[in-house]
Amino acid sequence: xxxxxxxxxxxxxxxxxxxxxxxxxxxxxxxxxxxxxxxxxxxxxxxxxxxxxxxxxxxxxxxxxxxxxxxxxxxxxxxxxxxxxxxxxxxxxxxxxxxxxxxxxxxxxxxxxxxxxxxxxxxxxxxxxxxxxxxxxxxxxxxxxxxxxxxxxxxxxxxxxxxxxxxxxxxxxxxxxxxxxxxxxxxxxxxxxxxxxxxxxxxxxxxxxxxxxxxxxxxxxxxxxxxxxxxxxxxxxxxxxxxxxxxxxxxxxxxxxxxxxxxxxxxxxxxxxxxxxxxxxxxxxxxxxxxxxxxxxxxxxxxxxxxxxxxxxxxxxxxxxxxxxxxxxxxxxxxxxxxxxxxxxxxxxxxxxxxxxxxxxxxxxxxxxxxx
Amino acid sequence: xxxxxxxxxxxxxxxxxxxxxxxxxxxxxxxxxxxxxxxxxxxxxxxxxxxxxxxxxxxxxxxxxxxxxxxxxxxxxxxxxxxxxxxxxxxxxxxxxxxxxxxxxxxxxxxxxxxxxxxxxxxxxxxxxxxxxxxxxxxxxxxxxxxxxxxxxxxxxxxxxxxxxxxxxxxxxxxxxxxxxxxxxxxxxxxxxxxxxxxxxxxxxxxxxxxxxxxxxxxxxxxxxxxxxxxxxxxxxxxxxxxxxxxxxxxxxxxxxxxxxxxxxxxxxxxxxxxxxxxxxxxxxxxxxxxxxxxxxxxx
Numbered sequence: 284x285x286x287x288x289x290x291x292x293x294x295x296x297x298x299x300x301x302x303x304x305x306x307x308x309x310x311x312x313x314x315x316x317x318x319x320x321x322x323x324x325x326x327x328x329x330x331x332x333x334x335x336x337x338x339x340x341x342x343x344x345x346x347x348x349x350x351x352x353x354x355x356x357x358x359x360x361x362x363x364x365x366x367x368x369x370x371x372x373x374x375x376x377x378x379x380x381x382x383x384x385x386x387x388x389x390x391x392x393x394x395x396x397x398x399x400x401x402x403x404x405x406x407x408x409x410x411x412x413x414x415x416x417x418x419x420x421x422x423x424x425x426x427x428x429x430x431x432x433x434x435x436x437x438x439x440x441x442x443x444x445x446x447x448x449x450x451x452x453x454x455x456x457x458x459x460x461x462x463x464x465x466x467x468x469x470x471x472x473x474x475x476x477x478x479x480x481x482x483x484x485x486x487x488x489x490x491x492x493x494x495x496x497x498x499x500x501x502x503x504x505x506x507x508x509x510x511x512x513x514x515x516x517x518x519x520x521x522x523x524x525x526x527x528x529x530x531x532x533x534x535x536x537x538x539x540x541x542x543x544x545x546x547x548x549x550x551x552x553x554x555x556x557x558x559x560x561x562x563x564x565x566x567x568x569x570x571x572x573x574x575x576x577x578x579x580x581x582x583x584x585x586x587x588x589x590x591x592x593x594x595x596x597x598x599x600x601x602x603x604x605x606x607x608x609x610x611x612x613x614x615x616x617x618x619x620x621x622x623x624x625x626x627x628x629x630x631x632x633x634x635x636x637x638x639x640x641x642x643x644x645x646x647x648x649x650x651x652x653x654x655x
Numbered sequence: 656x657x658x659x660x661x662x663x664x665x666x667x668x669x670x671x672x673x674x675x676x677x678x679x680x681x682x683x684x685x686x687x688x689x690x691x692x693x694x695x696x697x698x699x700x701x702x703x704x705x706x707x708x709x710x711x712x713x714x715x716x717x718x719x720x721x722x723x724x725x726x727x728x729x730x731x732x733x734x735x736x737x738x739x740x741x742x743x744x745x746x747x748x749x750x751x752x753x754x755x756x757x758x759x760x761x762x763x764x765x766x767x768x769x770x771x772x773x774x775x776x777x778x779x780x781x782x783x784x785x786x787x788x789x790x791x792x793x794x795x796x797x798x799x800x801x802x803x804x805x806x807x808x809x810x811x812x813x814x815x816x817x818x819x820x821x822x823x824x825x826x827x828x829x830x831x832x833x834x835x836x837x838x839x840x841x842x843x844x845x846x847x848x849x850x851x852x853x854x855x856x857x858x859x860x861x862x863x864x865x866x867x868x869x870x871x872x873x874x875x876x877x878x879x880x881x882x883x884x885x886x887x888x889x890x891x892x893x894x895x896x897x898x899x900x901x902x903x904x905x906x907x908x909x910x911x912x913x914x915x916x917x918x919x920x921x922x923x924x925x926x927x928x929x930x931x932x933x934x935x936x937x938x939x940x941x942x943x944x945x946x947x948x949x950x951x952x953x954x955x
Binding site: 320321322324325456483484485486488489490491493494495497498500501513514517518521525526527528542545546547548550 | 781876880916
């Protein structure tokens, strides 16, 4: 009796799943994978909103190639091991293209699975240079500039604009943070204008960073370049200010997030961070932001415009290619220039977007303001 | 020399932070031989409670001293309620089960509480208000040691002394020691063992809550995951010092904090954890019961 009930239950579940499986050819399945919960959710959730808005708009106009676009949203909490599971799940659900993942480490672990399945991945936020420049991931594209394109302006800004000579480079030992920090160190050494007086990684989540702050002070650095995310950045900056150190603090777009300002409060004032160029003059960007305000009644968060652009670019490429087949879409992504909130872009042979870049921002009166 | 003193003080602060949490681990272990993995989460709940209370009170414009006291008391009561409930739900039914069962139950409780706070509160980092003001008299030495470091150091010292006195001289302290030595015998001489165990959990949780308030104010931010790493480090410190021993927990925490601080200062912060855990391995090889732990007598 018990077994019969189980079989019946299984049959019901299967029957409920069948229509979904049967419709596989009738929609374009756009996977959205990234951090939707956990520490870094504020980097991943805006991408989900962007994808929803773009897809709603596209579907309202009749879809792509006559097919509706369907979203498959999965949370990888920015953990490489979870990302690999999510990738397998999406592939088994017959995903055609994936928007994501949010973090470089997670993207790196998921990419081989998509590659084997012939699925294109387009990320709004994974900035590790290796992803495109190693040549190992032909199925990877992104609408954000890689880290070496932000390490360079960071270093140039520190050396040329701020005029500092001794720089302490600190990172969070993660793929992303350490990547930026190592590039920054390389650029400083190559420039011949400054010297790296300290290069160290801190343990994320530690209860107290006073020892490393003392060490920065001991190194007599004139500025700190930090590679990593905002939780550690705000702890280190606050501790530096508590210890009455007023030297400049420069970081990357992992820190250029309003949560950083909210958490670090007055200690955030004067902190520099690189972030994607300001597109607020671009009418497409204004429209995208207005759409977000209308739909969610709030300002969009980090990487929203980049994700919006990625969604537009990939759907446009599928439209131009006439299929979701990887070679055709790749060709269309590289050849077709498309108007997006981050500018008119196409992709180079490595998968990086042509026409996007970083600008330097500084916290002034509780807001990130572009430094001209 | 200045650099050495600075590192020494930052190690002391770090150690005192660990100690505030480690005391709860060690007390519970001393009484029922259980590693209460949910203790880090109790600390986190204490931090959240004081955050909520402090935020509400500051909206109504209460003076800072009143906010600290009320938030501290509220956090201690609320966390104690959690500690008490966790014990009643997850550990008491397993009191006569094999040792592994309550341990797994504790890990389960830790995951449950973490995700409960994640869902009920937020996944974001929250800015914790600076409840410990910058004292004017500390200004000349502010570049070496901050006001919050000083308060944490003092609190840990006071708490450790008070706890030692409580266990040595009060009625409940004597009952705790009796329960720790032989639970059956304690029952036979009329000690309400269940109540003693509950009292231990309440006391440990209240300490963790105070720790939560001070540490969150020191760091300036909280989220649902802060209890995990702090808990692991405090647990390491408790084992280092000899789990079950109160002065041991404090000594172990200070040794751990100083090791990490000097490792960062003189070698590299990349290797801070390597040094901390190598030290743990070394001490356990040469003194398996920890620095101040007593060798466990096998009961026949």
